[in-house]
Each structure stands twice: as structure tokens, then as C-alpha cells.
Amino acid sequence: xxxxxxxxxxxVLHRLSGVAIALYLLLHVVDISLVMYGPDGPFDRFLAFYxxxxxxxxxxxxxxxxxxxxxxxxxxxxxxFSSWGVRYQRILWYLVLSLTTLIGIPVLFKxxxxxxxxx
Amino acid sequence: MAVRARxxxxxxxxxxxxxxxxxxxxxxxxxxxxxxLVFGHLFFNNIQVNAGDIDYDYVASRxxxxxxxxxxxxxxxxxxxxxxxxxxxxxxxxxxxxxRRFWAKVGLFTxxxxxxxxxxxxxxxxxxxxxxxxxxxxPGG
Numbered sequence: 356x357x358x359x360x361x362x363x364x365x366x367v368l369h370r371l372s373g374v375a376i377a378l379y380l381l382l383h384v385v386d387i388s389l390v391m392y393g394p395d396g397p398f399d400r401f402l403a404f405y406x407x408x409x410x411x412x413x414x415x416x417x418x419x420x421x422x423x424x425x426x427x428x429x430x431x432x433x434x435x436f437s438s439w440g441v442r443y444q445r446i447l448w449y450l451v452l453s454l455t456t457l458i459g460i461p462v463l464f465k466x467x468x469x470x471x472x473x474x
Numbered sequence: 475m476a477v478r479a480r481x482x483x484x485x486x487x488x489x490x491x492x493x494x495x496x497x498x499x500x501x502x503x504x505x506x507x508x509x510x511l512v513f514g515h516l517f518f519n520n521i522q523v524n525a526g527d528i529d530y531d532y533v534a535s536r537x538x539x540x541x542x543x544x545x546x547x548x549x550x551x552x553x554x555x556x557x558x559x560x561x562x563x564x565x566x567x568x569x570x571x572x573x574r575r576f577w578a579k580v581g582l583f584t585x586x587x588x589x590x591x592x593x594x595x596x597x598x599x600x601x602x603x604x605x606x607x608x609x610x611x612x613p614g615g
Contacts, residue, residue: 390602
């Protein structure tokens with residue numbers, strides 16, 4: 356563990372979310388590419404499998420990762436290109452966490468009832 | 475891996491061929507663009523609609539629109555470059571043996587290239603509205 360303060364946790368979460376999103380992206384391009392087989396191909400059957408609740412919860416986690424990665428990416432850009440970003444990096448990180456939560460709550464209100472209704 | 479420059483000439487040479495700097499800048503520029511592209515993508519396909527309702531007809535009708543093809547092409551290209559370069563950073567950081575690191579990168583870039591081509595084919599190689607009709611018109615279709 357290196358120092359273990361906010362800056363390190365910001366990095367750990369950024370890397371974890373980044374790797375998760377990248378792997379999801381590769382999988383997502385492959386599964387959507389199944390539409391090339393046409394309407395009678397395996398696409399709908401495959402998607403019905405993806406629509407089961409464990410995958411829908413996984414999708415919520417990917418979206419949370421996207422929100423965090425995007426906002427913390429902005430924090431990194433501010434730290435790299437402004438004169439004051441590094442000085443306020445800790446406050447900026449708490450701002451990133453707050454905004455991630457703030458975006459996440461309405462998404463949960465939209466998506467969770469859909470998952471409960473569908474399963 | 476950074477090579478330490480011992481003379482001014484070596485430092486200039488390093489600067490001229492500093493691909494890591496190019497990628498460093500790319501990660502920030504593409505990251506900024508991806509915030510808008512990805513948030514838009516999630517809004518269209520996971521907030522405006524119920525992701526659990528998405529089926530062939532939904533995806534095919536999306537891919538038959540020109541603006542979706544263009545939008546998704548930018549999303550695919552930038553996200554693949556940004557994501558695969560991010561995965562490369564992780565390979566460089568955590569795989570310590572040079573030979574293993576090399577083959578991990580070969581595997582990563584090969585898989586990513588194949589998947590990228592698959593994505594481009596999905597977006598541009600089919601006219602989904604015609605394909606759907608044609609396949610449905612087949613005997614037994």
C-alpha cells in the first residue's frame with residue numbers, strides 16, 4: 356500500500372473502473388455484432404440471457420464505473436493543466452464521489468424497478 | 475519504459491520519438507470527447523428505453539440510421555483506442571517479466587484488432603432494414 360490516502364484511492368478506483376469498462380466494451384462489441392446474423396440469428400436469444408437480473412446489476416456497476424471514471428478523468432485533466440488542480444485534488448476527489456452518487460441515484464430509481472418487474 | 479538520456483542529443487532524440495507523450499495527450503483529449511459520447515450512448519439506450527426490452531428490431535432500426543452509424547463509429551474508435559491503451563498501461567505496470575509482458579501485449583492488440591473489425595462490419599457492412607425484410611421473405615423465414 357502506497358500512502359493510502361485519497362489520491363491513491365482515486366487512482367485505484369480509476370484503474371479498476373477503467374479495466375472493467377474496457378473489458379465490458381470488448382464483450383459489448385462482440386455481443387452486438389451478433390445482429391449481423393439477422394433477425395433469425397442468435398441475437399435475441401443471447402440478449403434474453405443478458406437481460407437476467409445478475410447481468411442487469413452488473414450493468415448498473417458498469418454505469419457507476421463510467422460515471423466515476425469520467426468525473427475522475429476530468430479531475431486528472433484539471434490537475435494536469437491548471438495551476439491549482441493539484442493543490443485541491445483531495446477536495447476535487449470528494450466532489451467526484453459526490454457527483455457520481457448524485458448521478459447514480461436517479462439512474463437507480465429508473466433502472467431498479469425495471470429489473471424487479473422483469474425478473 | 476523510459477530510456478534515460480545522458481546527453482542533449484539523446485534527450486532531443488527521445489523527445490522526437492516520444493510516443494508515450496502522444497498517448498498521454500490522446501488519453502486526455504479522447505477522454506473529454508468520450509464523456510459526451512458515452513453519456514449520450516447510455517442516455518439513449520439505458521435511460522430513454524428499458525435496457526431489458528432491447529432486441530434485434532431495436533438494434534437494427536438504430537443501425538439503419540446514418541447518424542447512429544457515424545456516432546457509434548466515433549464511439550467505437552475512440553473507446554477502443556482509449557480502453558486498449560488503458561489496458562496496456564495495466565500490462566506495463568503489473569506484468570514484470572519482459573517476455574510475458576511482450577506476449578500479453580501481442581494478445582491484447584490482436585484481440586482488440588479483431589473485435590474492432592467486427593464492430594466496423596456491424597456498423598457499415600449491412601443495411602439492416604433491407605436485410606430484415608429479405609430474410610423474413612425467405613421460405614420458412
